[in-house]
Amino acid sequence: SEVRIAQQFGIGYLPMTVVKEQKLLERFVREAGLPEPKVTWTQVSGAAAMNDALLTGNLDFASAGVAPMITMWARTKGRLDVRGVTSLGSMPNYLNTSNPAVKSLADFGEKDRIALPAVKVGFQAVLLQMAAAEAFGKDNYGKLDPITVSMSHPDATIALLGGRSEVTAHFASPPFQEQQLQDPRVHRVLSSYDVLGGPHSFNIVYATGKFRDANPKTVAAFVAAIDAANDFIARNPKEAAALYIKAENSKLEPAFVENLVTDKATRFTSAPENTMKFAEFMHQVGLIKEKPASWKDLFVPELHGKAGS
Amino acid sequence: MAWRPEREYRPAPPGAIGDVSQSLPWLHRLAAREDFWRLAVLVALALVWEGYGRWLDDDLLFPTFSQTVAALWTATVSGVLPLRTLASLETLAMGYAGGVALAAILTTFATSTRIGAALLTTLTAMFNPLPAIALLPLALLWFGLGTPSLVFVITHSVLWAVALNAHAGFRSVGPTLRKAGHTFGLTGWRYVAGILVPAAFPSILSGLKMGWAFAWRTLIAAELVFGASSSGGGLGWFIFEHRNQLLIAEVFAGLLTVIAIGLVVESLVFGTIERRTLDRWGMRR
Amino acid sequence: MAWRPEREYRPAPPGAIGDVSQSLPWLHRLAAREDFWRLAVLVALALVWEGYGRWLDDDLLFPTFSQTVAALWTATVSGVLPLRTLASLETLAMGYAGGVALAAILTTFATSTRIGAALLTTLTAMFNPLPAIALLPLALLWFGLGTPSLVFVITHSVLWAVALNAHAGFRSVGPTLRKAGHTFGLTGWRYVAGILVPAAFPSILSGLKMGWAFAWRTLIAAELVFGASSSGGGLGWFIFEHRNQLLIAEVFAGLLTVIAIGLVVESLVFGTIERRTLDRWGMRR
Amino acid sequence: MSALPSSARRGEPMPSAGTASPLLAVRDVTIQYRTPDRLVTAVYDVSFDVLKGDRFVLLGPSGCGKSTLLGAVAGFLHPAAGTITLDGREVRDPGPDRMVVFQEFDQLLPWKTVRANVAYPMITSGRFDRRTALERADAFIAKVGLSAFADSHPHTLSGGMKQRVAIARALALEPAMLLMDEPFAALDALTRRKMQGELNELWEDTRFTLLFVTHSIEEAIVIGNRILVMTPHPGQVRAELDASGLGEADRGTPAFAQLERRIHGMLFGEAHG
Amino acid sequence: MSALPSSARRGEPMPSAGTASPLLAVRDVTIQYRTPDRLVTAVYDVSFDVLKGDRFVLLGPSGCGKSTLLGAVAGFLHPAAGTITLDGREVRDPGPDRMVVFQEFDQLLPWKTVRANVAYPMITSGRFDRRTALERADAFIAKVGLSAFADSHPHTLSGGMKQRVAIARALALEPAMLLMDEPFAALDALTRRKMQGELNELWEDTRFTLLFVTHSIEEAIVIGNRILVMTPHPGQVRAELDASGLGEADRGTPAFAQLERRIHGMLFGEAHG
Numbered sequence A: 001s002e003v004r005i006a007q008q009f010g011i012g013y014l015p016m017t018v019v020k021e022q023k024l025l026e027r028f029v030r031e032a033g034l035p036e037p038k039v040t041w042t043q044v045s046g047a048a049a050m051n052d053a054l055l056t057g058n059l060d061f062a063s064a065g066v067a068p069m070i071t072m073w074a075r076t077k078g079r080l081d082v083r084g085v086t087s088l089g090s091m092p093n094y095l096n097t098s099n100p101a102v103k104s105l106a107d108f109g110e111k112d113r114i115a116l117p118a119v120k121v122g123f124q125a126v127l128l129q130m131a132a133a134e135a136f137g138k139d140n141y142g143k144l145d146p147i148t149v150s151m152s153h154p155d156a157t158i159a160l161l162g163g164r165s166e167v168t169a170h171f172a173s174p175p176f177q178e179q180q181l182q183d184p185r186v187h188r189v190l191s192s193y194d195v196l197g198g199p200h201s202f203n204i205v206y207a208t209g210k211f212r213d214a215n216p217k218t219v220a221a222f223v224a225a226i227d228a229a230n231d232f233i234a235r236n237p238k239e240a241a242a243l244y245i246k247a248e249n250s251k252l253e254p255a256f257v258e259n260l261v262t263d264k265a266t267r268f269t270s271a272p273e274n275t276m277k278f279a280e281f282m283h284q285v286g287l288i289k290e291k292p293a294s295w296k297d298l299f300v301p302e303l304h305g306k307a308g309s
Numbered sequence B, C: 001m002a003w004r005p006e007r008e009y010r011p012a013p014p015g016a017i018g019d020v021s022q023s024l025p026w027l028h029r030l031a032a033r034e035d036f037w038r039l040a041v042l043v044a045l046a047l048v049w050e051g052y053g054r055w056l057d058d059d060l061l062f063p064t065f066s067q068t069v070a071a072l073w074t075a076t077v078s079g080v081l082p083l084r085t086l087a088s089l090e091t092l093a094m095g096y097a098g099g100v101a102l103a104a105i106l107t108t109f110a111t112s113t114r115i116g117a118a119l120l121t122t123l124t125a126m127f128n129p130l131p132a133i134a135l136l137p138l139a140l141l142w143f144g145l146g147t148p149s150l151v152f153v154i155t156h157s158v159l160w161a162v163a164l165n166a167h168a169g170f171r172s173v174g175p176t177l178r179k180a181g182h183t184f185g186l187t188g189w190r191y192v193a194g195i196l197v198p199a200a201f202p203s204i205l206s207g208l209k210m211g212w213a214f215a216w217r218t219l220i221a222a223e224l225v226f227g228a229s230s231s232g233g234g235l236g237w238f239i240f241e242h243r244n245q246l247l248i249a250e251v252f253a254g255l256l257t258v259i260a261i262g263l264v265v266e267s268l269v270f271g272t273i274e275r276r277t278l279d280r281w282g283m284r285r
Numbered sequence D, E: 001m002s003a004l005p006s007s008a009r010r011g012e013p014m015p016s017a018g019t020a021s022p023l024l025a026v027r028d029v030t031i032q033y034r035t036p037d038r039l040v041t042a043v044y045d046v047s048f049d050v051l052k053g054d055r056f057v058l059l060g061p062s063g064c065g066k067s068t069l070l071g072a073v074a075g076f077l078h079p080a081a082g083t084i085t086l087d088g089r090e091v092r093d094p095g096p097d098r099m100v101v102f103q104e105f106d107q108l109l110p111w112k113t114v115r116a117n118v119a120y121p122m123i124t125s126g127r128f129d130r131r132t133a134l135e136r137a138d139a140f141i142a143k144v145g146l147s148a149f150a151d152s153h154p155h156t157l158s159g160g161m162k163q164r165v166a167i168a169r170a171l172a173l174e175p176a177m178l179l180m181d182e183p184f185a186a187l188d189a190l191t192r193r194k195m196q197g198e199l200n201e202l203w204e205d206t207r208f209t210l211l212f213v214t215h216s217i218e219e220a221i222v223i224g225n226r227i228l229v230m231t232p233h234p235g236q237v238r239a240e241l242d243a244s245g246l247g248e249a250d251r252g253t254p255a256f257a258q259l260e261r262r263i264h265g266m267l268f269g270e271a272h273g
């Protein structure tokens, strides 16, 4: 049998990279008493393509940010029944700016431009709206939307660091946010952890109900593999960083990557954190029609034993 | 050879032959009309779409024609789609105009000098295969975020097709017509406008048609890549936004709008121009 | 009118006139060569690039030509770029072949029946402006993730340009040549291959050239959307990867590869074909 | 059509029957064009016979339907009424047994050399194998005096040379009939005369059967042995005349001038007979 | 070029000077073409004068440089040596004072009606205002007998009709000189004769100055009052002959035939004088 998995770019997918490089899924499937599967790994460049691939049956495990995964859950509920299989850990996303006058959200002016991968709908856009709701009141969650612009992380980083464009801020993700902060002209306005009051899951692996029902042991093995990978990362951050650099053919400094991995805000865990806050907010602003009763609605039973939220 | 008699005949008078030229019944005339067949093709395609959609039964992946039309209706009535379409058309018009203007300059240059011709063919071979994202850094640098950059990319996509076709058209203008123009005392711009442009019009028009198709393609793709600000945003953004929310019927409604506008422009704008010019001048290939 | 004398002359014998047809000096002959000017344009462009890049002095945004060439060299020597290029070229070739084959079928159909013509023009007007992402769900549904889907999207991008041009070319084949072909007893496929295709070759070739440019454009854009299996990935993925790592010189090296291949194909492949066919046959427009 | 035998021939049997059985028999043929919204009658109720070895000329004013009639014999068009039979078989489609030489210079395949142009229909028709075809091609190219240009492409030839190639191509195939639609009309006067002479020499040489369209009375007399005079649109037969005694050499003789005047009268409505 | 006065004219003063001062003076003109890698001499050391009201014919075999010479007079080409002056001013560029009628049918602007085609150069040259131009256009269209087609586009006209429009267009502008490069060569023989007659009638009517290129001896005699006979490539002057006494009506007369034979001899190398 074949298991088809897709991941995206970035340090946030490190657990999957470890699973891939160390062939952990193969091992746990074997240990569950099934014949060793052929695992096919694919890299996909965005959530939209990821979802299409999952919906057309070209993928078994898809991975994307929390927001797209919740959208997917809401839209397929009662039919394809997509659910999260595991979190890929919690990482903060920073809102960085090159405008020295900006110390908080309230300081953004007409002339500022905040870059996001996708205005209004993406993970960072939802984060920014949640932050705006906190800063300006529940109903003013959209206050900053008019000054947001869509841009991919690398493009936004170039724009911000180049200093020649109107982009003065960027709601980034690792490792771009750290790369930006190496430039003295750039400083952090807020971290997503501040917005959610603590760590929150960043990327989620998800699968359809049909696959889960047909392959319960594979799903369990996948969770176990991620757990084992997280364990490895926690114990051998240096090797994990080296593994990442090799797998991604990255030109980043090993020390820089290691710092990302060992950052105390970063937690590589399979347990979903603060996902319900996302779901509630997305429901509140109308991005999804239905609200999950609890985080357990969003995830497979295999995870329900963990300390999720 | 055996001898053969000569013969003379008294031909039937015109009246005796019946109508030398008779009207055909309406069914024949209908079948001879291009529009009729185009409409038939459109209807057939809609039916195939509906059928396949129903058979698939997966509105997350491929909504049916009727679902799409329903979504189109809702989005139109709510005013969102018209607004977005208008925004796109505005950008498109600017980029298209820019591309055509630049193409005019480049082609004039290419037509009048050797190095100009080399410049045009080389630039076209170089830049035509480049996707819009390749221009992103320069666009951002020169024009900043939003519409101006979009206009730049559309200009780029239109420019080469139009310039290439116009250049080919100019080159194919016969020496007789050229000389005739010169004899009239026309030189420089008056010569280009008075002789070359109308004489190369079939080629120019086909370049314009192709440029139009690219402009759309590029716009939709570029709106995703280039900082669409949330305040504005065109059709491309409409599509992307709904795609992100997995509202696929709306996505298809957006695409259907693109198609509909394409068909309208093709048959109304370009079709009318063709009828008014090429057909009347006997220059249709 | 006043009376004028008749006159007879004794013309100079051929030898007395000197060389009736003389060779020109090499500088003149060089200046008359297209390649010379193309090369000059290329060198000039490289210089402008280098100069602007140095003046900007921002290798994150716009690396200089020399930086790009250095990155190109490293990536080539390491074997990554050639591998990726090969992968892309393979996909491209398949998609291109598919597009051309489909175009051949569609055009044959359009040339032989009324409804076929309506089908071709309508489909072209509809699908030509559609960006590749619009086809993504269908491509995934029918062909799955990876190369087959890429091939499908490239096929789509090539198809319309080639079909449109070929159809226009077929329509422009004169009635005399058509009748001549029929007189030879040619019908069906032998007629198309023996008469129509060579007669419409200028148009077909320009369609093929345009299709080639689109295929590249689409491939680069589509590789980003469709992703890559861990083993492979083409030039588009190479560009995307390095962009993600903010290695902009490598990104430009990738784009330069695209341009270089475009130029090579344009001047070597298509140029040779043109010289061997159109020029020799006196059919160059 | 009311056949009215001229005074000279009154009381004779069916004239079209002749004595030999005809190679081409056109019987009561009416031809119509279907435009997008009209039906136009171009040729009305025309009958004639062409015997083997005839140089049969269709003569008439511009637009009278000569090309239409020739096109029907070639098989490009189908009569709305009447029948056209060649050697007893009804003509349905174009085919290499009725090679056509057109007025236009673009009837050669520009992508083939002169030799290949001449050989091509011999090969595609399957009548000759490749080698024989090329040999015959060379022979016929020599006959029209173009051996030096056998390897040239058509675009390097002058108009007259192109027409010669087209004639060589048609003759080389040994068609049952050679159809020519104003083949010399686009040539200048000097070349035209020369080509008329050459055609006659070729006929002396190979004795093909020819159906020749022209609107020049002089050309009709120089080339034809039978002349079918047609009325203006819609084309009907005005007369079928004998010109077998007159050729190039007779230009300017009283007999030539008389026939010329007689046909002129028929075409332009003066008294005849 | 060694000028060898023929026996009849021996010992006379500079023959090209004539008695009136020439409208067009071509002096020792040599013209070369520059191809990508060669320099080809097309016309060598040619001199002649055209007086006002002349119907001056350039006659010579194909490829001898007639069109090249006419092109130089029109201003499309520049002599490598020698001078061309019109009314004393050197010819540098094409201009509406030397209207050209070409052999090709595509010299009309297909995107303009017949009337607009005739009026266009009058307007662009700034010689007439719009209204006058249109009035003159109608008048000249009437002169060439095409009033019924004034609102048609060129593609609906036959070749002969197109040439008539081109002539009307050229004449309407009242050019100092009318240049015609084998304007009737692409027409069939009947139409060609008719057009020759019409051109002569127009000349009787308006007395323009004409420079006419042909390779038909007969046409040269019918049209011209002076005939410049040229040698084969590279083109030089063989003779400048007087044909002022001969016109259409003289076709077939002994004088006509004699001149025809004389020119024929010059062109095809038989003994002369």
Ligand SMILES: Nc1ncnc2c1ncn2[C@@H]1O[C@H](COP(=O)(O)OP(=O)(O)OP(=O)(O)O)[C@@H](O)[C@H]1O
Pocket: D033, D034, D035, D040, D041, D042, D060, D061, D062, D063, D064, D065, D066, D067, D068, D069, D215, D233
């Ligand atoms: N394709 C067509 N569609 C409609 N009518 C046509 C078509 N071709 C010819 N006709 C009509 O048929 C008539 C005969 O045309 P045809 O070309 O046979 O004349 P022709 O005698 O060959 O003239 P010409 O000497 O000018 O070649 C014309 O009057 C024309 O109106």
Ligand SMILES: Nc1ncnc2c1ncn2[C@@H]1O[C@H](COP(=O)(O)OP(=O)(O)OP(=O)(O)O)[C@@H](O)[C@H]1O
Pocket: E033, E034, E035, E040, E041, E042, E060, E061, E062, E063, E064, E065, E066, E067, E068, E069, E215, E233
């Ligand atoms: N564009 C050109 N490039 C090079 N050589 C040329 C060009 N045009 C003409 N020639 C040469 O100049 C010579 C004269 O050509 P030109 O066209 O003036 O002859 P012509 O007398 O008008 O012939 P025709 O009667 O066939 O029109 C020819 O022998 C030809 O080789």
Ligand SMILES: [Mg+2]
Pocket: D066, D067, D068, D181
């Ligand atoms: Mg005809």
Ligand SMILES: [Mg+2]
Pocket: E066, E067, E068, E181
């Ligand atoms: Mg000439």
